[in-house]
């Protein structure tokens with residue numbers, strides 16, 4: 001029997017609902033249960049794929065090619081369960097499905113309304129693609145009180161009514177702000193937030209209260225009394241030095257027991273948290289600190305690079321070092337001298353990106369890394385810009401560029417108009433729709449024998465996740481390989497260059513995919529482990 005745990009948030013956004021859901025899921029998993037996490041996003045975009053990362057943060061891509069909310073990244077990293085298309089839904093998708101049905105005539109005769117048609121569609125989503133999971137955790141995006149969130153709250157209210165409290169529970173995450181002048185943690189915003197939930201018919205079963213210090217007994221009692229929950233069900237979510245401590249802290253407060261009690265379940269066993277303790281220990285006791293520059297464009301919104309910064313932390317965990325990330329806006333490298341900021345770091349990473357702004361600076365950063373033998377990791381756009389750099393400065397292709405910026409006849413990086421996915425040809429047009437039309441999801445890649453990447457992965461065939469519209473032009477393979485840029489990873493049909501590496505350089509690798517999406521704290525991605533190891537090597541030299 002699958003039980004549903006709904007997680008809502010109140011008071012303010014950015015309380016860490018994603019981490020809270022992921023951590024609770026990890027904790028239940030550590031008790032031997034099968035878990036799955038989902039996100040219901042109230043915004044009107046069909047998916048986050050067309051949103052600027054500065055607005056929404058990273059777009060997390062699943063193996064099956066969905067562009068999803070970054071919280072799915074937390075779920076995967078904490079539980080190791082690969083997210084799927086069916087794990088994220090938005091108001092936009094719900095409405096487009098409902099409207100498509102109306103046009104087909106499925107509601108013939110009926111007036112199509114939020115209740116019941118939209119709420120039915122949401123409930124249908126909740127029930128879809130459920131197999132043998134013990135728990136499905138569904139996080140509702142946004143904050144209680146948002147207009148767009150109402151149909152989702154109404155749907156989960158109905159859902160619980162239909163399945164009963166033995167199969168559904170409500171967890172509400174709130175904030176207890178500390179007011180220095182009174183020296184107290186304040187419970188009023190939490191009370192108001194719960195009132196707001198009650199006004200739509202939802203009585204939370206558990207309150208998870210974010211706070212920057214211990215919640216005194218008196219306050220805990222007050223919250224329980226005013227919000228109508230047992231005191232044991234007021235869980236403190238205190239600020240922690242590493243997010244990987246959260247499952248342990250939840251367990252220390254008995255959160256997992258509270259959940260099992262709610263469902264009247266006898267615990268299968270005590271959770272095995274050894275792997276979490278080991279990760280936290282490693283994060284807290286590094287042998288040294290390594291500085292790595294990330295030269296990107298969305299550095300004002302670090303959520304844009306969530307999986308990337310986590311993957312680098314994982315690379316640090318694997319090497320027993322703390323990775324200190326130096327976020328640098330690539331545009332600064334467009335002035336000559338700024339490149340010297342890079343002298344101080346042990347490695348340079350140019351992440352994924354879109355558009356011409358800042359591209360020149362990324363090319364400069366790649367050039368600096370190549371010429372100064374600093375480890376370089378180019379991811380997607382970062383690979384494309386490294387290839388452009390080598391083409392311009394080593395292979396003599398003076399006008400080398402990407403058609404993402406300049407239309408060109410024989411571009412070094414060009415628009416992909418045709419490729420194969422699972423045996424089927426995919427076709428795209430220059431002026432086609434932007435939403436959901438990139439080369440998305442997991443694709444196989446063959447690694448060249450004897451290459452650095454073959455050694456790093458220690459297998460010949462890999463699967464990695466993609467999200468791009470442009471691709472390095474295979475027509476330049478010979479020219480680029482002649483100057484030492486080896487095409488060491490190719491699509492199985494040998495048409496799409498997936499990995500390049502520079503020979504005679506300690507570590508210079510560009511990948512067309514996003515390896516950061518698959519890295520986990522307890523299973524660091526081999527490329528990140530190797531990259532951090534190369535950075536450590538470099539730090540010993542200079």
Ligand code: GLN
Nearest residue numbers: 352353380381468469470
């Ligand atoms: N803008 C590039 C493309 O679409 C790179 C995308 C990315 O870095 N994810 O191909």
